[in-house]
Amino acid sequence: MQSVGFINLPAWQAELQKILTRLGREDLLRIPVLGRENVENPWVAFESGDFFSAVETGIHFAGNGNLKRVPETVITTDAELAINRLLNGDYQKTFFSAAVGGIFAFLRTVTADYVVGSPDKLLVQNDSVAGYILSRMETAGKTLEESVHESQWEGIATGNPSQNLHGIVTRNRLILQIASVFGLIIRPEQVKTLGISTLSDEDVTVARELGCSIRLLGLAQVDSEQVRAIVEPCMIPSVYLLAQARAGSEIIYLLTRSGNSHVYSGPGSSYETQVRAILSDLEPCNAQRPKISIHAGSVEDFSDSFYLRFTLVNMNDTLAQILQLFNRAGVEIDKIHQPARQVSRETPEAARQNLVLITGKTRRNIVETILTQISEQIKLASVQSCFRFLRRD
Known part of the structure; x- marks a missing residue:
């Protein structure tokens, strides 16, 4: 193994010492630490010159x-740093198991020759914080704000969870998971990303009526030269394993080109899972790694059904106008559902009623164009939400 040192230590360095000791890696308590930061015994901080020479x-x-200078090989828990290094072509010297979340162990299995077969499609719930928040909204009937506060109180979310709520954590991990599974690195700005920061508990209630759950998912598929990838909250049947993952855990569904499916659920991204991932990356540092190519083409969307919720005045006439716009765009409506709680809590106007449409398969940009037309042309209709609706077929 090459000589190893810490570029920095986390704010939880006391806990890091306990984990390393418990896992029998006390040797890592004596390796150099870069810089003059306060380090706890037995760690010793090295000046820059001494650190990089050793x-x-x-x-x-x-x-x-301080990342102005780093050693030739880097093991990181930082997804953004890993993505930037891969985009610079440094895949042989960048190890990022600790940046992909608690399902890193499964990714190592997938990349082994002959183990699962050629991958085709990924569906991942890879952010345990977002998963916990959505699970609490569903099972405990809490609002988004209440669920976020509970996740912080329970120590699931540490610090500001804005990147979790806006889908950034899910997106960055999905990009690294694509790199691991498909050998392609794509740019973050190419991945259409929507979060759960505006999610209404009204939609969680309607999802329950439809036998569904809402989960923040990353989807990816690589077919020859075509790459599809999106991150957004999706409505999925509650019988799906992706919907049943324990609150605070992470889960990945992999479909192979031969039609076989593999599902793996692991613990969320705790301090210990990060340390275990780092230790797993320490072992093969001298081994030749599979090539990760930079994807130069576009990243496409998936064709799926969509869940749309409106509040309407003058239900029959307004619905007829809405359906006419969908018909003109060539988008079929597979289901019309009027929620049990018909008067929306989101408006003081008692005359407004909730209505849900489930579309046939189409693209999000087509749906968004229709929703813009509805907002501009139908004054008695208000668009409340739009989610990808993943069916059982």
Whole structure:
């Protein structure tokens, strides 16, 4: 193994010491630490010159650390740093198991020759914070704000969870999971990303009526030269394993080109899972790694059904106008559902009623164009929400 040092230490360095000791890796308590930051015994901080002359592989934790200069090989928990290095072509010297979440162990299995077969499609719930929040909204009837506060109180969400709520964590991990499984790195701005920051508990209630759950998912598929990838809250049948994952855990569904499916659920991204992932990356640092190519083409959307919720005045006439716009765009309506609680809590106007449409398969940009037309042309209709609706077929 190459000589190893810490580029930085996390704010939880006392807990890091306990985990390393418990896992029998006390040797890592004596390796160099870059810089003058306060380090707890037995760690010792090295000046920059001494550090880089002694260290070939640097361990980096997200959130802090001077990255103007790093060792040739980097093991990181920071998804953004890993993505940037892969886009610079440094795939042989970048190890990022600790940046992909608690399902890193399954990804190592997938990339092994002959184990699962050629991958075709990924569906992932890879952010345990978002998963916990959505699960609490569903099972405990809490609002989004209440669920976020509970996740912070329970220590599931540490610090500001804005990147979790806006889908950034899910997107960055999905990009690294695509790199691991398909050997392609795509640019973050190419992935259409929607979060759960505006999710209404009204939609969680309607989802329950439809026998569904709402989960923040990443979807990816690579077919020859075509790449599809999106991140957004999706309405899925509650019988799906993706919907049944325990609150605070992470889950990945992999479909192979031969039609076989593999599902793996693991713990969320705790301190210990990060440390275990780092230790797993320390072992093969000298081994030749599979090539990760930079994807130069576009990233496409998926064709799916969509869940749309409106509040309407003058139900029959207004619905007829809405259906006419969908018909003109060539989008079929597979289901019309009037929620049990017909008067929306989101408006003081008692005359407004909730109505849900489930479309046939189409693209999100087509649906968004129709919704814009509805907002501009039908004054008695108000668009409340739009989710991808993943069917059982």
